[in-house]
Amino acid sequence: xxxxxxxxxxxxxxxxxxxxxxxxxxxxxxxxxxxxxxxxxxxxxxxxxxxxxxxxxxxxxxxxxxxxxxxxxxxxxxxxxxxxxxxxxxxxxxxxxxxxxxxxxxxxxxxxxxxxxxxxxxxxxxxxxxxxxxxxxxxxxxxxxxxxxxxxxxxxxxxxxxxxxxxxxxxxxxxxxxxxxxxxxxxxxxxxxxxxxxxxxxxxxxxxxxxxxxxxxxxxxxxxxxxxxxxxxxxxxxxxxxxxxxxxxxxxxxxxxxxxxxxxxxxxxxxxxxxxxxxxxxxxxxxxxxxx
Amino acid sequence: xxxxxxxxxxxxxxxxxxxxxxxxxxxxxxxxxxxxxxxxxxxxxxxxxxxxxxxxxxxxxxxxxxxxxxxxxxxxxxxxxxxxxxxxxxxxxxxxxxxxxxxxxxxxxxxxxxxxxxxxxxxxxxxxxxxxxxxxxxxxxxxxxxxxxxxxxxxxxxxxxxxxxxxxxxxxxxxxxxxxxxxxxxxxxxxxxxxxxxxxxxxxxxxxxxxxxxxxxxxxxxxxxxxxxxxxxxxxxxxxxxxxxxxxxxxxxxxxxxxxxxxxxxxxxxxxxxxxxxxxxxxxxxxxxxxxxxxxxxxxxxxxxxxxxxxxxxxxxxxxxxxxxxxxxxxxxxxxxxxxxxxxxxxxxxxxxxxxxxxxxxxxxxxxxxxxxxxxxxxxxxxxxxxxxxxxxxxxxxxxxxxxxxxxxxxxxxxxxxxxxxxxxxxxxxxxxxxxxxxxxxxxxxxxxxxxxxxxxxxxxxxxxxxxxxxxxxxxxxxxxxxxxxxxxxxxxxxxxxxxxxxxxxxxxxxxx
Numbered sequence: 001x002x003x004x005x006x007x008x009x010x011x012x013x014x015x016x017x018x019x020x021x022x023x024x025x026x027x028x029x030x031x032x033x034x035x036x037x038x039x040x041x042x043x044x045x046x047x048x049x050x051x052x053x054x055x056x057x058x059x060x061x062x063x064x065x066x067x068x069x070x071x072x073x074x075x076x077x078x079x080x081x082x083x084x085x086x087x088x089x090x091x092x093x094x095x096x097x098x099x100x101x102x103x104x105x106x107x108x109x110x111x112x113x114x115x116x117x118x119x120x121x122x123x124x125x126x127x128x129x130x131x132x133x134x135x136x137x138x139x140x141x142x143x144x145x146x147x148x149x150x151x152x153x154x155x156x157x158x159x160x161x162x163x164x165x166x167x168x169x170x171x172x173x174x175x176x177x178x179x180x181x182x183x184x185x186x187x188x189x190x191x192x193x194x195x196x197x198x199x200x201x202x203x204x205x206x207x208x209x210x211x212x213x214x215x216x217x218x219x220x221x222x223x224x225x226x227x228x229x230x231x232x233x234x235x236x237x238x239x240x241x242x243x244x245x246x247x248x249x250x251x252x253x254x255x256x257x258x259x260x261x262x263x264x265x266x267x268x269x270x271x272x273x274x275x276x277x278x279x280x281x282x283x284x285x286x287x288x289x290x291x292x
Numbered sequence: 293x294x295x296x297x298x299x300x301x302x303x304x305x306x307x308x309x310x311x312x313x314x315x316x317x318x319x320x321x322x323x324x325x326x327x328x329x330x331x332x333x334x335x336x337x338x339x340x341x342x343x344x345x346x347x348x349x350x351x352x353x354x355x356x357x358x359x360x361x362x363x364x365x366x367x368x369x370x371x372x373x374x375x376x377x378x379x380x381x382x383x384x385x386x387x388x389x390x391x392x393x394x395x396x397x398x399x400x401x402x403x404x405x406x407x408x409x410x411x412x413x414x415x416x417x418x419x420x421x422x423x424x425x426x427x428x429x430x431x432x433x434x435x436x437x438x439x440x441x442x443x444x445x446x447x448x449x450x451x452x453x454x455x456x457x458x459x460x461x462x463x464x465x466x467x468x469x470x471x472x473x474x475x476x477x478x479x480x481x482x483x484x485x486x487x488x489x490x491x492x493x494x495x496x497x498x499x500x501x502x503x504x505x506x507x508x509x510x511x512x513x514x515x516x517x518x519x520x521x522x523x524x525x526x527x528x529x530x531x532x533x534x535x536x537x538x539x540x541x542x543x544x545x546x547x548x549x550x551x552x553x554x555x556x557x558x559x560x561x562x563x564x565x566x567x568x569x570x571x572x573x574x575x576x577x578x579x580x581x582x583x584x585x586x587x588x589x590x591x592x593x594x595x596x597x598x599x600x601x602x603x604x605x606x607x608x609x610x611x612x613x614x615x616x617x618x619x620x621x622x623x624x625x626x627x628x629x630x631x632x633x634x635x636x637x638x639x640x641x642x643x644x645x646x647x648x649x650x651x652x653x654x655x656x657x658x659x660x661x662x663x664x665x666x667x668x669x670x671x672x673x674x675x676x677x678x679x680x681x682x683x684x685x686x687x688x689x690x691x692x693x694x695x696x697x698x699x700x701x702x703x704x705x706x707x708x709x710x711x712x713x714x715x716x717x718x719x720x721x722x723x724x725x726x727x728x729x730x731x732x733x734x735x736x737x738x739x740x741x742x743x744x745x746x747x748x749x750x751x752x753x754x755x756x757x758x759x760x761x762x763x764x765x766x767x768x769x770x771x772x773x774x775x776x777x778x779x780x781x782x783x784x785x786x787x788x789x790x791x792x793x794x795x796x797x798x799x800x801x802x803x804x805x
Contacts, residue, residue, distance in 0.1 A: 058648050083652070085659070090649065101642075117423075121646040129428065129640040133770040136467045140765035147761035155754050189770060190710055193777050196766060197717050200759030204724050207754045216747065219735070232731040235675050236724040242667035243720050247713075250663055252656050255420075255709040256716075263717070 007223040018280025021272045025171045028178035035181055043177055046186035049134040051127030052097030053104055058119040059091050063111060071111050074098040084250050137192040144199050156210060164281040165206040168273040172202045176266040190255045194262035201263060202270040205233035206278050213282050222292050226279055241267050299802055308795035312691065315698020318414060320354050325410040327358035328373050331479050334455035336515055337404020342397035346455050353411035361389035370409055408479060414701040418708020421654060423647025424478040427489055428771060429637040431471055439634045443473060447489050449630040454485060464772030472771040492636050493627035496576045499556050505549035510628045512544035528613040537617040538604040543628060550595040558593035575601060657712045665689060668723055680803050685726045688796045692722050695787045700780060710777040718784025721759060725752045729797050733804060745797045756789045
């Protein structure tokens with residue numbers, strides 16, 4: 001009963017449903033384009049991609065962001081790290097591009113902190129290297145995308161369904177970057193690793209869908225097959241979202257948090273990309289090719 | 293019971309079990325560790341002369357030599373060590389009992405030994421978890437592969453002089469074809485080490501404009517022993533705004549250098565009323581003059597193959613000046629012993645990471661893992677209403693984590709925070725694959741179980757291929773700093789598809805029959 005009703009609604013409205021994610025993707029692309037126009041970058045880069053110093057101070061001293069910033073006297077990002085289970089503050093992370101190692105240490109010490117090799121970590125990236133990282137990691141994303149596309153084409157050997165999968169990956173990537181920009185997040189090398197994982201991670205459901213639709217015709221009607229694959233796919237995505245959510249709520253490492261936030265966003269975007277657009281394209285394709 | 297017996301005989305299950313056992317051996321978890329592990333012994337230091345040595349880089353973490361007793365008192369951790377060693381006065385005899393023997397020596401100010409808590413397994417923690425220094429260097433000019441090897445060898449020797457063997461030096465080329473050298477030194481490292489690796493270390497001794505000898509012609513460098521090496525003026529006289537000390541040590545030269553000395557000095561006059569020649573011998577390091585010495589008249593026109601080299605160091609206080617002088621002396625000696633690098637290097641990135649939160653991060657990662665497993669088990673139970681299925685997937689997930697750790701230990705792969713994220717991500721795809729298998733078998737409308745499993749594996753292979761494809765560019769992009777993450781993720785999904793997935797399918801099949 002439910003399935004029949006759902007099928008009717010879907011058959012009638014699939015073009016509109018399919019259009020929603022496409023419009024969102026276009027908006028995301030424009031949004032990223034404007035960002036690129038204004039800043040020359042696709043997203044906000046942290047010091048590992050821009051050049052600069054990220055210093056971590058492990059201290060029980062409760063310093064406010066304002067105190068730290070005013071002592072540094074330059075543009076800086078300050079974040080605190082705390083133990084999730086107890087809420088106890090473990091320390092803070094400072095990112096600056098306009099100070100050198102010694103200046104930064106001196107200004108932090110002006111806050112009354114005693115910095116030793118035990119409680120102080122410094123990661124310094126030269127500007128040229130940061131820029132090279134950024135260029136190459138963008139290139140890596142492009143290359144990964146291309147390799148993924150080739151894999152998909154080899155797998156399905158049909159143009160429209162393969163393009164549908166590739167579009168889903170494209171949407172996941174662009175909408176995620178747009179949301180990351182909206183949230184004002186700074187992306188580091190780890191964040192880019194997260195973006196790369198999206199390419200591999202989020203198209204599982206699309207591959208599953210396409211396989212059910214094109215390669216398992218004996219399993220029932222077209223809509224039934226899509227529905228089955230959605231049951232499986234949503235379970236998969238839900239599990240992954242659960243894991244990412246645990247990671248980003250419970251982890252106290254900013255590396256893990258950043259990666260998981262990005263993948264978490266992408267997984268949610270993927271639900272729309274797969275079950276609105278990709279199903280729509282496949283539905284349209286199958287109707288034209290008389291696949292039932 | 294019968295089912296279990298049958299299962300254990302299945303080849304895929306056997307492979308899985310053997311893999312688990314191999315990983316258990318590779319990880320080599322130690323339930324009670326004794327003592328503190330030796331991580332570095334400085335050359336010619338007190339303990340070095342007593343016979344202790346740095347561990348080789350090929351020794352696996354749990355096989356490291358450990359100090360287990362001092363003067364017959366048991367040592368089980370760093371706290372014990374510090375307490376016992378602090379109670380012993382300078383000049384008193386100390387006997388270290390280690391896992392390989394006994395070493396006796398007289399206690400001095402700096403023993404020259406670095407110790408860490410004894411590792412409890414062969415899992416290698418990344419720098420962000422255990423603390424350490426990472427330096428990324430770029431040769432200024434184009435270098436050949438041989439030169440890169442040469443650079444790495446020289447650096448290794450330089451660091452070994454400081455007793456640092458717990459390190460990796462590797463070259464990495466990035467996607468734009470640039471060469472990099474990455475040095476990772478575990479544990480707390482002295483500031484001076486950073487200068488040591490980056491400097492080219494080209495030494496030259498000149499009289500006037502003529503080169504008498506360079507670093508390559510030094511055949512022996514005196515490093516210990518009272519007469520041939522010393523601080524010239526230990527009181528560090530006031531100079532300028534601070535104090536300056538100087539050092540001298542003797543080196544031996546090749547015969548050709550000696551003859552050059554004879555040729556150059558024979559025409560230089562003695563300054564009237566003194567014992568010295570008109571010209572000085574000047575020492576240059578990487579084109580910068582470090583010091584000048586007057587030449588005694590007795591050396592005029594002599595084939596000198598034993599020569600004294602000097603230098604200095606300054607600071608605001610006597611202590612600081614002395615420290616800098618000793619550092620400069622050690623550096624210069626190291627350069628003379630290990631030779632210069634074929635090209636100048638530029639420091640592109642320096643990370644100094646504190647070890648203090650490593651254990652907090654590890655405990656936290658474990659918590660994330662456990663909570664994730666619970667969440668996944670819960671979601672799967674709600675979906676399938678079967679403790680068997682949800683439990684089996686969760687168990688498989690945990691065993692997969694263990695297998696990934698085992699393979700990482702086997703390949704000596706460092707596990708840093710990014711790698712942990714990679715493990716979680718690849719185990720996540722594993723869960724996805726298992727859901728595909730379960731659904732395929734449950735809905736096995738057409739054909740046998742075997743066919744259903746075959747169909748499920750089609751999707752699994754495509755997913756595997758795309759995730760590996762996505763990780764491949766990372767092996768090189770960004771000077772290899774994300775290589776660890778990419779490798780661990782690839783290990784993770786590969787272990788999954790080769791070992792756990794097939795075993796899972798077989799066990800699931802038997803559960804559902």
